[in-house]
Every structure is written in C-alpha cells, then in structure tokens.
Amino acid sequence: MLQAVHSTQVPLRGPIAAKAAPQTVTVPPRDRLAALAVHRRLRAKETAFYEGDAADALFEVVGGVLKLYKLLPDGRRQITGFAYPGSWVGIGLCDTYAYTAEAVTDVTLIRYPRARLESLYDEVPGLARRILSLTAAELATAQDQMLLLGRKSAMEKIASFLLRLSEQAEERGDDACELSLPMSRTDIGDYLGLTIETTCRVLSQLCRMGVIEMCGRNRIRLRDPDQLADLAEGEALSSASML
C-alpha cells in the first residue's frame, strides 16, 4: 500500500491563509480523503465545536466564515482567527480543541474524522505534508498577529486588519478595495485586542481622514490604500494627528 505513489498530480483546494506554495497530492489519496468526508451545514451563530471538546474531527471550510476564539474564565474573549473557504479548522495536536469555532455567517464544512485522517498520514504521500503546509501557514499568521496584539496601536491594528482583508479579497479575485466585513464590530475588537468602542472610533476616524468609506454596516471601501498601509506600520502621517 506504500507503493501507490507515482500517479497524476491534482492540486488540492488552495488555502486562504496566504503564502502557502501551491501543493499537490496524488490522485488515489484524494479519493481516500473523499471517502472520509462528510458535509455539514451551520447557520450563523451555531458552533462547530467548543474549546475543550474532544477533538475528534478536522473541518475544511467550503463556504461562509467561522470565527475561532478562546475565553478567559471571566468572559474576556480573544478571537484567534477567522476561517474563510479553503481554511482547515481544528488542526492541532491536542486531544481537545484549543478554541471554539462559531459560524459568523451560514457556513458549509467538510468534516474529516481525525483518527482516520491521521492514519492516512503515513500511507498517503503528500497528505501529511499538505496538512503541515496549512498548519505552518496558520502559524505564520499567528506570529504576525502576536506582533499586532503586542506592539501595535489601535490605529495600526485596524489598518493592518483592513489591509489583510484587502489582500485576501485580491487573492480570491475580488476587488481589493471593496471589503465585506461579515463579522460584528465586537468580533473585530475581540480579534484585535480592542474594545468595541475603540474599534468604532478608529473606523470613524479613518472615515473622517478620507482613507476609507463605510457603505452600510458590513461593507467598507478603501479610498487610499497607500495611506492605510502607512498607518498599519506606524508611519503616522501628519494628517493622522489632525482630528
């Protein structure tokens, strides 16, 4: 069973999580993966699993957006990431999930039983490597986020967040200046380590500065992406202090 190696190459679905090099997996494994897959739908606000649950499955996001978060005993919340189509959720070696996964919008998932998926790691060349690649991309994103959370100001955080959304939109083939924000202001704050009030205030300030424009609650138009990029890295333009 370890022989079945040199067959045609088929690209797996690409990751959202940025810089992952295009990877491939041989065909038969694709089938063996498919044999494990079970589709699952969630309505907005439903959870796929809770932090602390037995981690018996991995999920691939096919449609919609999930938020992944951790809680402190007193209810403070940190969203560790948003999962867009192409993301894998629940990766991590532990036997319990390290975070809760809750649907922001209606969501479609593919569920892979963990034990059976992992038993394929050693049999299906490229599979472990593929998962590794996704995990490594997620790790790189997490490290960027640590820099953001630990060292950036509120303005820099919001600007960085909008820019990342813009890059993702571009990767998806959408207009990089027309952002959709499916998550609430509270969610954005909990992702960036801010309160909802600060999140609102900074967004309003960016509007006043003419850097962005709000088109309804969940839609933002970037009017000056270059200035936004400057703001994201602390190159506070003089106009930043005006107002």
Added chain:
Amino acid sequence: MLQAVHSTQVPLRGPIAAKAAPQTVTVPPRDRLAALAVHRRLRAKETAFYEGDAADALFEVVGGVLKLYKLLPDGRRQITGFAYPGSWVGIGLCDTYAYTAEAVTDVTLIRYPRARLESLYDEVPGLARRILSLTAAELATAQDQMLLLGRKSAMEKIASFLLRLSEQAEERGDDACELSLPMSRTDIGDYLGLTIETTCRVLSQLCRMGVIEMCGRNRIRLRDPDQLADLAEGEALSSASML
C-alpha cells in the same frame, strides 16, 4: 525505498512546546536525518538567522535558549517565543524566515538543510508527521499567547509567564518552584507586550505580595504557586489591590 518501514521504534527527542504526544520514528530515517545534520554553536547575542533571510534550513535546539522575534520598521519588537532544547526553529512554509532567531545564552543547534529535509517527508514515514506534531504544538502555544497579548492585564501576563516557565521546568524534571530566567527584563517585556518598566514593577509587586522571591537577577523562587495561578487568570485576590 518506500519499503523500509517496519523496524524498531525509537523516540525522537521530545518537544518543550508542551502537549505533544510522545512520537516515534523508525530507525533508518533517524540515520537519514542524521546524515543531514550539522552542528552549530552560537554565543549569546549571536543570531542563527534574520527575519527575511532565505529560509534554507531548519534548526533543532540542543542546548541553550534562543529568542525569536519580529520587528516593526520603527524598532518596536515582539518576541514570538523562546526556544529551549528540543524545540525546532525555522518551521514555516515560507521561503524566508518569519522572524529573527537570536541566542539568549550560548546555544548549540543542529542544522538541517530545508530542501533535503523536505525531500525526506514523502520517503520517511513518520517524519512529516513528527514535524507536523511540533508545528501544531507551536501553533497551540501561539494561540495561547494571542489570548495573553490581547486580553490579559500586566499582572496576568507576568503570572502566566512565570507559570509556564514553572511547567516547563517540571517537564524537564527540574524543581517547578526554582525558575531560571536566562532572558533579560526587556526580553520578557517584549514577549508579553509590556515595557521593561512595567515588567519590573509587576515583578516587584509580586515580591511584596510574597508570591515570589527574587534570588539574584535571573532566578525566581515561587513561594505561592496557587496564588500565582489565580493571578494568571484574573482571579484578582483582594491582596492584589493592597499594593
């Protein structure tokens, strides 16, 4: 070459990065890995690689402690982790390193050329899985750190940090109450998203509260680990407000 599978099992060196289940790899791969390995020594303050360098190798820490950090253009720094013996450094899919790795103490590393290591992933069963396990552990740690950076107070950050060091000491078989802090106060601050002054102040406060005791600059004794655990999760005891 895909046949050489069922030989005796040998545990690879365990990870510091916590909850990784003990994993094993078959013997021949161990040899193949060893064939790639090159030892390297660093004196304190030397760097193994810089953020942005071509990522042509992975490193396993054998002795000493490294700090891994990212910089903003204006010099603000976020340490994303400390690498103790057993840690692998430089994991991440990118073709450039995502952070700088600098020796805190004198350090001994094993260097694995990345391309050649990765070419073994599909040939050596268990290898990719092993690296995946390490990466996943690092990801879980990173997510904990996001919660800390985004949502914890200075006191909670310091308390959490000391507790994690204590757990690591225990895993290493050392006394869980006798912590060695090889890194400077500045490093601790840059790891926790604090300034050096706040770091000092909180440590002093913990001393005054009788929770810890400082035995020289780089050594701390935990006198009340239970209270420290309470402080780490925001269960601010009344004594916390009494200076």
Added chain:
DNA sequence: CGGTGCTTTGAGCATACTCAACATCAGTGG
C-alpha cells in the same frame, strides 16, 4: 575602583478602557 549595562523606582501623561446615552438597523407583528 570606575565604568558600562541592566534593573528598579518615581512622577507625569497618553492611549485605550469604562460607563452611559443615543442612533441606526433588522426583524416582527399590528
């Protein structure tokens, strides 16, 4: 001993938080 680098402590301040009021939107039912 005197330097240099790291740490500690103090005083004042700024950023982001808390609390509170109000505005807006989406969904519901009259």
Added chain:
DNA sequence: CCACTGATGTTGAGTATGCTCAAAGCACCG
C-alpha cells in the same frame, strides 16, 4: 406600511492602566 423592539453600532465624558521620561541603584568586569 408603519410602529415597535431588540440588537448592533456610534459618540461622548471621565478614568485607569500601562507608557514615557528621568534618575538612581546594582552588579559584573576590566
């Protein structure tokens, strides 16, 4: 269709936590 309601978002005023700037203490090392 509009009025009502609850949820979500926005804005303001005051405050607190942690930062900045500054000085002094301490330890290690020639």
